[in-house]
Amino acid sequence: MSQRTLVLLKPDTVKRGLVGEVLSRFEAKGLTIVAMEHRLIDGSKADEHYVEHVERDFYPPLRAFVTSGPLVALLLEGDEAIEVVRAINGATDGRKAAPGTIRGDLSLSNRENLVHGSDSPESAEREIAIWFPQH
Numbered sequence: 052m053s054q055r056t057l058v059l060l061k062p063d064t065v066k067r068g069l070v071g072e073v074l075s076r077f078e079a080k081g082l083t084i085v086a087m088e089h090r091l092i093d094g095s096k097a098d099e100h101y102v103e104h105v106e107r108d109f110y111p112p113l114r115a116f117v118t119s120g121p122l123v124a125l126l127l128e129g130d131e132a133i134e135v136v137r138a139i140n141g142a143t144d145g146r147k148a149a150p151g152t153i154r155g156d157l158s159l160s161n162r163e164n165l166v167h168g169s170d171s172p173e174s175a176e177r178e179i180a181i182w183f184p185q186h
């Protein structure tokens with residue numbers, strides 16, 4: 052079933068010059084880029100996106116990280132796109148993520164792990180409304 056999912060190329064991807072590398076993996080898989088925007092977000096936008104995490108101990112440094120520089124927001128579409136993107140991204144902790152995944156190949160961190168992908172159809176709908184309300 053065709054799905055849409057919200058992906059973020061977090062500020063570490065932009066700072067490290069890996070936007071092309073990461074984007075090309077999604078494109079090569081066959082996912083369609085429906086919308087794409089390069090932007091710097093403030094703390095309130097981060098809180099909205101990470102509403103499920105705002106009370107967690109790890110949230111303050113995560114908030115500082117995602118607002119530390121520009122990121123690239125993507126709206127991707129394709130068959131089973133939500134699960135497919137999370138498989139391409141790999142496990143949250145880059146030190147443990149499998150080789151062949153974005154995080155497994157390119158990140159050595161549990162926080163600066165390059166990408167975000169919606170984790171369910173409900174999350175995708177909520178996050179797409181936040182980042183790409185026109186879609």
Ligand code: RTP
Nearest residue numbers: 109113142143161162163164166167168169170
């Ligand atoms: P994402 O939401 O970014 O796709 O990643 P995820 O589902 O694999 O991970 P999640 O549990 O939703 O956590 C969101 C982001 O918070 C940072 N994080 N830091 N213990 C920690 O220091 C910790 N745990 C998570 C990561 O940047 C993670 O992607």
Ligand code: MG
Nearest residue numbers: 167168169170
């Ligand atoms: Mg998540």
